[in-house]
Amino acid sequence: MSQPPAGLWEALQASSSKPRPKSHLLSSFPNAIADVSDSTDSETTNQYDLLCPREGCGSVILKKGVARLKERESLQIEPSDIPAHPLLPALPSSSESIHWWLVTPSPMEFENIGFSRPVESLSLSPSGKKLKLLACAECDLGPLGWSEEGGNEFWLVCSRVGYRSD
Ligand SMILES: [Zn+2]
Numbered sequence: 001m002s003q004p005p006a007g008l009w010e011a012l013q014a015s016s017s018k019p020r021p022k023s024h025l026l027s028s029f030p031n032a033i034a035d036v037s038d039s040t041d042s043e044t045t046n047q048y049d050l051l052c053p054r055e056g057c058g059s060v061i062l063k064k065g066v067a068r069l070k071e072r073e074s075l076q077i078e079p080s081d082i083p084a085h086p087l088l089p090a091l092p093s094s095s096e097s098i099h100w101w102l103v104t105p106s107p108m109e110f111e112n113i114g115f116s117r118p119v120e121s122l123s124l125s126p127s128g129k130k131l132k133l134l135a136c137a138e139c140d141l142g143p144l145g146w147s148e149e150g151g152n153e154f155w156l157v158c159s160r161v162g163y164r165s166d
Pocket residue numbers: 052053054057058059136137138139140141
């Protein structure tokens with residue numbers, strides 16, 4: 001068995017002891033969405049950095065002020081062959097409106113985000129395109145949201161991301 005390169009263990013230790021941003025779930029805020037959004041006359045943006053909701057990950061997904069708050073119909077983003085992750089709240093049926101963070105116009109707006117390939121087993125988007133799913137780029141937790149194949153809008157579920165509120 002070959003030895004690991006010198007210095008490897010120190011590097012791992014340094015990275016595991018690095019403080020991770022603490023991720024607060026939307027459900028932990030008394031006024032829910034009002035506590036994590038910032039409104040001006042024209043639009044409402046995310047008041048805090050958006051993080052991976054998994055404790056111990058906390059990867060920064062998006063900087064504060066980058067996304068706009070939108071209310072629109074829910075969408076089926078769980079592929080039917082993959083069970084929903086227990087950390088991710090279930091989404092209501094598509095006749096109900098939910099809160100989303102809308103990110104435009106390109107994936108460059110994100111700090112870290114993972115994309116799936118277009119998912120064949122999901123319904124098409126409201127405008128008839130195949131969906132791509134968004135996940136944490138570090139630990140693959142998802143789906144946290146969706147975009148259309150070739151689209152320039154990226155929709156994150158407000159209840160499926162964490163908030164860096166301290
Ligand atoms: Zn993560």
